[in-house]
Amino acid sequence: MTEHDAPHTAHPKGTLFLIGLYGVLFVTGWFAVYLLVYLRRGGVTP
Amino acid sequence: MNVPLYEKIWMWAAGAIIIAFIAMVLVTGVGGALQPPSHVETIDPTQVFKDPRFAHPAVTLDTNGATVVAFGMMFGFTPAVIRVPAGKPVTFRMTSTDVTHGFLIVGTNANTMLVPGYVSQFTTVFRQPGEYLIVCNEYCGLGHHLMSAKLIVEQAAP
Amino acid sequence: MSERAVPSTRLALAHLWVAILAFGVAAAMALMQALSRAALDLPWRSARMYYLSVTAHGTLMALVFTTFFIMALGYVVAERTLGRPVPHRALAWTGYWVALGGTLATVASILSGKATVLYTFYPPLKAHPAFYIGATLLVVGSWIWGFVVIRSYVVWKRGAPGQPAPLALHGMLATVIVWFIATIGVAAEMLFLLIPWSLGLTKTVDPELARMLFWYFGHPLVYFWLLPAYVVWYTVLPKVAGGKLFSDPLARLVFILFIVLSTPVGFHHQFMDPGIPASWKLFHAILTFGILFPSFVTAFTVTASLEVAGRMKGATGLLDWLKRLPWGDPLVASVLLSMLLFAVGGFGGAINAAYGMNAVVHNTAWIQGHFHLTVGSATALTFMGTAYWLLPRLTGRELELGLLAKVQPYLWFIGMVLFSISNHITGLMGMPRRIFDASYGGSAVAHAWRGLTGVSAVGGLFLFASSAFFLLVMLGTGLAGKRIAPQPIEWAEPLEPLSPRAGLLDRYGLWTAVAVLLVLVAYAYPLWAHLHMQTYGSPGYSPF
Structure with missing residues (x-):
């Protein structure tokens, strides 16, 4: 088996899964606070 | 640069997340005029009581809403009870007579620094009548945690 | 390499011990705050002790523990990646004593109750001059450290033309560059505003100008803390976990992005301030979102390096590699x-x-x-x-x-x-x-x-x-x-062999110039406009 066939040089599918999940939670959480807390409380204008 | 495929996918996604956030801020901030209090006006902090803009801290009602003139001072706000009408635009004009204070109406987005030498101003609408707690949210000395006031939002007279 | 056997470690150890002791004192201060917040009726509980302990905790943790630890790590990285002792050792020791002397002056002023201004020290709250002078000396000591780290690289580079710096040193150089750009703000605040004012040479200070200078420094300060941690994540963690670094070039890119984006974002700490126009706050807000990007990339690269470690130990499937990581190792955990x-x-x-x-x-x-x-x-x-x-x-x-x-x-x-x-x-x-x-x-x-x-x-x-x-x-x-x-x-070794030639991402002078340009775009006009506006100074107050 050459270095390039070794399992550790395959695509990091577990990482893409975990980090992708994090990205989804990040975006969902951010928009949730923006829409459900910030905008619901009523805006402030300068 | 040779970027591994899966990381490339994530980098595009990360870029998209960032652009989505910026787009949301621009749409509501520039489009909807929802901006942080950023008024630029100065005042001599040692002369606040004599300055015509702050000599009479009070709420002034008019047909369109209300204007609140107030200041923070170690360790309280003047006026200590602020009555405003519900559902109408209320403009706050505030400053500090000594150190830097904060002004937060708990449960609302009314949140600003009161920096001596500067006038903080913003406009907002209180939809829900009731009593709100106002707190100083910037450390201003040993009485910081005692510095609070009351906002009473009243149902407009029929 | 035979040279690796000789480097002296006393310099790094001296810094490390100051960091550890500062951490210990700061942790004790934190305990007092935690109990105070729980509203337990303890005999020594008082507002004076609480705010004093918040000041001591913030200053010792955020400024002293971090700075001394980073200086220790910087010397270790400079010596051990290049395999030679750092140059200018007498100067480096001078920097240590200046920083330590400054720290002791600041801590003495806090513990004697004359500087309960919190670690943000916003005027017109006014502390004893020793607080400001001591903190400034801490920064001056760190400048000497930064100079010695850069000189280590320059001296090595003469004997190794065209070679890229080892990644750990690359990250440390980025840290030093961010720190030099950042500390201009706090140095200006201290030297032109707070020190003369606290000594009574000037009567008043403009609190908003001080806040602008403080946050010019205050946000890149965050990356001064974070980048050395990233150095460990990228270059130590994969090795100790038994793997390899997933991508060396991306790690280099991340550090360069931090050099460029760390500073022109400070107004995002001042969104609620009067005296700064909304348009400039919006500009800083957009750049702040940009700085999410290098951390998003870091999350992927470091996690992928851990996946490499797990798979080198024989893990299969989607997430089994997580179980193969040495969770009992103190560094890894x-x-x-x-x-x-x-x-x-x-x-x-x-x-x-x-x-x-x-x-x-x-x-x-x-x-x-x-x-x-x-x-x-x-x-x-x-x-x-x-x-x-x-x-x-x-x-x-x-x-x-x-x-x-x-x-x-x-x-x-x-x-x-x-x-x-x-x-x-x-x-x-x-x-x-x-x-x-x-x-x-x-x-x-x-x-x-x-x-x-x-x-x-x-x-x-x-x-x-x-x-x-x-x-x-x-x-x-x-x-x-x-x-x-x-x-x-x-x-840690990279998965793909490192390019022997230095490239665009190794040109520190160029990226520093880009960073300075962006800082000028973000700050020059607002500061100029502020200085040309009619402003009124504040006298000092010490309500503690």
Whole structure:
């Protein structure tokens, strides 16, 4: 088996899964606070 | 640069997340005029009581809403009870007579620094009548945690 | 390489011990705050002690512990990646004593009750001159350190033309560049405004100008704390976990992006300030979102390096590699848990940065919840883990009380989850940060915070226990550790062989110039306009 066939040089599918999940939670959480807390409380204008 | 495929996918996604956030801020901030209090006006902090803009801290009602003139001072706000009408635009004009204070109406987005030498101003609408707690949210000395006031939002007279 | 056997470690160790002792004092201060927040009726509980301890905790943790630890790590990286002692050793020691002298002056002024101005020291709160002068000397000492680290690179580079710096040194050079650009702001605030004013040479100070200069410094300060942690994540963690670095060029790119984007974002700490036009705040907000990108990339690259480690040990399937990681190793556990906490911290940061939405969280308990996940975990927990790895290698002593070192990161994690999550929630409910007492005369709104402030205090107890474990391990190892054969300090190898030629990402002068240009775009006009506006100074107040 050459270095390039070794399992550790395959695509990091577990990482893409975990980090992708994090990205989804990040975006969902951010928009949730923006829409459900910030905008619901009523805006402030300068 | 040779970027591994899966990381490339994530980098595009990360870029998209960032652009989505910026787009949301621009749409509501520039489009909807929802901006942080950023008024630029100065005042001599040692002369606040004599300055015509702050000599009479009070709420002034008019047909369109209300204007609140107030200041923070170690360790309280003047006026200590602020009555405003519900559902109408209320403009706050505030400053500090000594150190830097904060002004937060708990449960609302009314949140600003009161920096001596500067006038903080913003406009907002209180939809829900009731009593709100106002707190100083910037450390201003040993009485910081005692510095609070009351906002009473009243149902407009029929 | 035979040269690697000779480098002296006394310089790094001297800095490391100051960091550890500062951490110990700061942790004791934190315990007092945690108990105070729980409203326990303790005999020594007073507003004066509370605000004094907040000042001491913030200054010792955020400015002293971090700076001395980073200086220690910087010297280790410069010596051990290049395999030669750092140049200008007498100057480096001078920097150490200047920084230490300054630290002692600042700490003495705080503990004597003459500088209860918190570590943000916003005027017109006025501290004893020793507070400002001492803090300035700490920065001057760190400048000498930065100069010596850069000179190490320059001297090495002469003998190795065209070669890229080793990645760990690349990250440290980025740290130094960020620090030099950042500290211009605080140096200007200290030298032109606060020191003359505290000495009575000037009568008044413009508080908003001081805030602008402070936050010009205050945000890149965050990356001064974070980048050395990233150095450990990229170049030490994969090695200790038994893997390889997933991508060396991307790691280089990340550090360069931080050089460019760290500073022109400071107004995002001042969204709620008067005196700064909304348009400039919006500009800084957009750049702040840009700085999420290098941290998003870091999350992937470091996690993928861990996946490589797990798969090299034979893991198969989607997530089995997680189980193959050495979770019992103090460095690995510290870094992995600090990454988990930072994942939440980064999310909170994206909320803080969101312009108008900042009103929801500004100066509420959310903020202390947030930065205990960032500087208090991503940085501090990583540094503690690094200390477990570094101290035996510098002293030639075996790590003592190894069981405590294994448990300590988990205690920190539990404590921080309890402390931080509860503070995020009370922040959303409107509880201000930095308050001695949260009762507000029996207000019903304030009463609703009570259960969660108790949770936060329990978190504080866990954190204190964790800190005590850390200190015991450090002192035990340093004073009584068994002498062993020196272990090597080894850096992670990249998965793909490193290019032997320095490229665009190794051109530090160029990227510094880009960074300075962007700083000018973001700050020159607002500062110029501010200085040309009719402003009024404030006399000083010392209400403590």
